[in-house]
Amino acid sequence: MSAIGASLARIEGIEKVTGAADYAYETTAEQETLYGWVVQSSIVTGRILDIGVDAVLALPGVVEVVTWRNAPHLEDTGDGELNVLQHAIISYRGQPVAVVIAETLETAREAANVLEVSYSAGESDVLMSPDHLRLYAPDKVNPAFETDSVIGEVDVALADAVTSIDHSYSTPALFNNPMEPHATTAEWQGGRLELVDSTQGSSVTAEQIGALFGIPGEAVHVRAEHVGGGFGSKGSPRPNVPLAAIAAKITGRRVKLAYTRQMMSSLAGYRTPTVSRMRLGADADGRLTAISHEAFSQTSTLFEFAEQTAEATRHMYAAPNRRTTHRLVALDVPTPRWMRAPGECPGMYALESAMDELAAAAGIDPIELRRRNEPERDPELDVPYSSRDLIGCMERGAELFGWAERDPRPAAHIDGRWAIGTGMAASTYPAMAQPSGAVVTAMPDGRYRLGINATDIGTGSRTVMRQIAADALDVEPEAIDIRIADSNLPKASVAGGSSGTASWGWAVTKACRELRISLQTGMTIPPDGITVTATTDAEIAAQEELSRHAFGAQFVEVRVDLDSGEVVVPRMVGVFAAGRIMNPRLARSQFIGAMTMGLGMALHEVGELDTVLGDYANHDFATYHIPACADVKDIRVEWLDEEDTHLSPMGGKGIGEIGIVGAAAAVANAVAHATGIRVRDLPIQPDKLI
Ligand code: MOS
Structure with missing residues (x-):
């Protein structure tokens, strides 16, 4: 019987409904972690004149306030929205002007509320219309x-x-309103950045955040085990990710940062x-x-x-x-x-x-x-x-x-x-289907380990990948242990464009079929198993028009x-x-x-x-x-x-x-x-x- 087409329940369903599943804001030891709170611009355009950092730093429990004056340099990757805290210029209302970092969430929020920011406001233009004088044809x-x-x-x-x-x-x-607002936990370990992020694409996050900080994508380790929805708003990193990484860098500590529901409409796309x-x-x-x-x-x-x-x-x-x-x-x-x-x-x-x-x-x-x-x-x-x-x-x-x-x-x-x-x-x-990779290992005890850096944004993709692998290996789905959403696993495309299942399933199918062929040659399985990795770049490039x-x-x-x-x-x-x-x-x-x-x-x-x-x-x-x-x-x-x-x-x-x-x-x-x-x-x- 085919596993594809079966109405299997989500593998992680019980974990989710009992609250055991860890999301991006829930994954670290509380006592070692600092809390970041975003302060947003109250003007539309103009510049920041001053930020009352000293008054807030004097509050008990406040560790640091990051502004354009002390934020680490970010590379220009062509996305000005991600170049947070790099200068005093304001381009939209709600733009991050500071991150307050404190020992507790409540302290960070209160300090952010009392932080005084003075501005010089400019003219602004916010109304789209088919008669607008500055309409242009994009490339x-x-x-x-x-x-x-x-x-x-x-x-x-x-x-x-x-x-x-x-x-x-x-x-x-x-406005995108996934159940889980954007959230990131960030920590630097030497030149490496550890991120737990609520993202639709843990591969793309590693690459883009690496580029922003001028380090290779491999130096950014991203995990996104459970994600509470996205609808596209988590399809690429949004300001929460560089803000959390900046806060972690400047304090040398692990920092958590999440959007409130109210922040979503200006900072999430x-x-x-x-x-x-x-x-x-x-x-x-x-x-x-x-x-x-x-x-x-x-x-x-x-x-x-x-x-x-x-x-x-x-x-x-x-x-x-x-x-x-x-x-x-x-x-x-x-x-x-x-x-x-x-x-x-x-x-x-x-x-x-x-x-x-x-x-x-x-x-x-x-x-x-x-x-x-x-x-x-x-x-x-x-x-x-x-x-x-x-x-x-x-x-x-x-x-x-x-x-x-x-x-x-x-x-x-x-x-x-x-x-x-x-x-x-x-x-x-x-x-659509996009190039992806998958790794599968046959273990000597008869079980299989499947890995792919895909994300499950709540749709059940973890479960479906296991069904697809079961058919390609011709085993029961229960014989497969699956790991996803970790950038140490083979690179996979974003959970977007309705293309996740096709893209990742293709790589999973290819890896599993190749493993079956190597197993049929009669090898005995060593203790660490037999592993096959496959990517689908060639197959997808060769698709008929x-x-x-x-x-x-x-x-x-x-x-x-x-x-x-x-x-x-x-x-x-x-x-x-x-x-x-x-x-x-x-x-x-x-x-x-x-x-x-x-x-x-x-x-x-x-x-x-x-x-x-x-x-x-x-x-x-x-x-x-x-x-x-x-x-x-x-x-x-x-x-x-x-x-x-x-x-x-x-x-x-x-x-x-x-x-x-x-x-x-x-x-x-x-x-x-x-x-x-x-x-x-x-x-x-x-x-x-x-
Ligand atoms: Mo969807 S807007 O491609 O995540």
């Missing part, structure tokens, strides 16, 4: 896509279209606000003749992050004339970065809302409109899809949801004080309170075609979690920019709303059995992000159906409906 968009694409004559085709729409859709700044101007044209049969997606987003002055908002539009639907553009403005704001499905998530909200509006304008069922625009090959890359079953997802979803009974007329179904509506949208996310994407379809019912404008979502259905599913129990949680996050994006989540303060004003869960249990009623998830031989040896496409893509559009489409009101600026708060 590439995240991670390395072309900025613009043009095929055919879009404007001519739009002018000639039988049906067309031209609307702009916006998404606000959205967030989803940029986006505006997408969508123009679609169709012929009399509802076949798209033109697709235009112009995307606008922001970055900071310290680091260029260019959200690839229009990227998914390049691969979704057939149309002979097409154009996508990305324009960016560098503002005096914290740096936006990855947040679950960067690009696809806001971009598909726009495209799938626009498709729904086009369907209404053309009088065609939304599923039928998408069916008529199904491409045979990737319309921009002009290569085949490795597999594409959007139609299968829409058909199965329609069946599960009961789409056939839908009355397409808007605002036609009123039940007491409720307007009821249904909507659907498509989902997509690229299927294909368009590899997972697809899905989401269906939503909404009830809109006609008096208050409140939107309630009694049910969501998601059907996905994402290749082979490794572990149904874990996969279901991933899909439901992402659809829930999409529900939050649709209805609740918004970073409220205070243009006078120069910052997002809602820095906590009291003011930044995410779905609570009462908001999540009935989310049903299924997937299709999809065979795709062009993926990794395990045959999966990745499932971490696709569930959030399309969810917000499906809600918005259902609200438009319920009420006749099209909300084009998320979130759909009550005031937009009454």
